[in-house]
Structure formats: structure tokens, C-alpha cells
Amino acid sequence: GAGVSQSPRYKVxxxxxxxxxxxxxxxGHVSLFWYQQALGQGPEFLTYFQNExxxxxxxxxxxxxxxxxxxxxxxxxxxxxxxxxxxxxxxCASSGRTSVYEQYFGPGTRLTVT
Amino acid sequence: AQRxxxxxxxxxxxxxxxxxxxxxxxxxxxxxxxWYVQYSRQRLQLLLRHISRESIxxxxxxxxxxxxxFHLKKPFAQEExxxxxxxxxxxxxxxxxxxxxxxxLLTVNP
Numbered sequence: 001g002a003g004v005s006q007s008p009r010y011k012v013x014x015x016x017x018x019x020x021x022x023x024x025x026x027x028g029h030v031s032l033f034w035y036q037q038a039l040g041q042g043p044e045f046l047t048y049f050q051n052e053x054x055x056x057x058x059x060x061x062x063x064x065x066x067x068x069x070x071x072x073x074x075x076x077x078x079x080x081x082x083x084x085x086x087x088x089x090x091x092c093a094s095s096g097r098t099s100v101y102e103q104y105f106g107p108g109t110r111l112t113v114t
Numbered sequence: 115a116q117r118x119x120x121x122x123x124x125x126x127x128x129x130x131x132x133x134x135x136x137x138x139x140x141x142x143x144x145x146x147x148x149w150y151v152q153y154s155r156q157r158l159q160l161l162l163r164h165i166s167r168e169s170i171x172x173x174x175x176x177x178x179x180x181x182x183x184f185h186l187k188k189p190f191a192q193e194e195x196x197x198x199x200x201x202x203x204x205x206x207x208x209x210x211x212x213x214x215x216x217x218x219l220l221t222v223n224p
Contacts, residue, residue, distance in 0.1 A: 042214030
């Protein structure tokens, strides 16, 4: 079956613009995660959903970052008034009930803020 | 706070040589430990987790709670093992978020 998909794969935004990043998890996976990976760093946790409930948003760096998963499937990460420090790869991952600890990652969206 | 440290950013070995990628962690409870791998132009994928005690692609990792380490080992490296390796932990319970190290880029030379 299809893996986790993310769109767009690349996004260039001017400082101050709003962006929306989409994640399509593996069908049936209840858990969905967003991570931010800066250049030369490991992925850093942003937020976690179980179905449509956002159970942990402790990693969101500021109130400019907002994530939703209204129907428990597709998720969108929105960044308002982008800043240069937001430039990173944004990774989405999902996991299922039977393998809760195995996260399947998408290819990521590379965001460049100019 | 939980933290994962991978002291080597780069590691280069020759084909057939043993390889060990180091990982140390700090966490007050009993974490679940993982190794994830990212091959060139591919997505991040799970290599192994400590609780399964499996050997995947010839790699093994033993959790040493006394030393808070989870080093990844392979007795004979292959060129196709060249990749970025990330050690990660989760605190368990009902929150499965992962805390990653910064990664080690392994290059296996012919």
C-alpha cells in the first residue's frame, strides 16, 4: 500500500507569508506526528494526534505554528508569518494500533524562507 | 528532560570492518530505544528497537541501562550500509513521540 505522503515537497516562502503543509498518513493509522528537522540536526518533535485529537503540542515553537487533523486522517501544519528560522524539513509520521512504536515517515517538505 | 547524544557526526570504515555507532541517552524512567536509518534519497525508516531484540541487516543493539547506552553494532560492514543513522527514544506510556539524536553519517568505503 501507499506510504505516508506529504505535499508540497518543496516550498519557498517570503518572510511574513503564511504556509500550509499537508500530510496524508497511511490509511487506518490512528497516530500522526509532525517533526521539524533543521540542517545538520535530528528531527525534533512538534505535535502528536491520536485520531482527530491533538494530544501533545508541546514542541510547537511559537503560536505561529498550528496543526489540525479534523477528520482523523489528513493533517495540515500551518505556519503564519514565516520567519527565516522556520526554514527546515518538516516531517510527518504515522503509526498504527498494532505497531504503535513503529513510526512510518513521509518524505518531508523542505521549507525555505527568504 | 530526555536527551539522546550521538557523539560522532561522521564515521568512516572499510568494507568488511566492524562498525559501532554510539548512542547515549538521559531519561529518568524506562525508555524505549530505537535506531532509525535514512539511506540516500530515501525517507527515514525504523531499523530496530531494543525491545524486539532482533538483528536487522546484520545490525544489533543492546540496551545498557547502567551506562545509559544503546550502541549499534555490525561485525562486517557493507557498502550498502552507508547512510545516516539516528538513535531515538520514547518515554513509553501513551505518548509515543520520539526524541532523536543529531545523527551519525556512516560511510563504508570499498
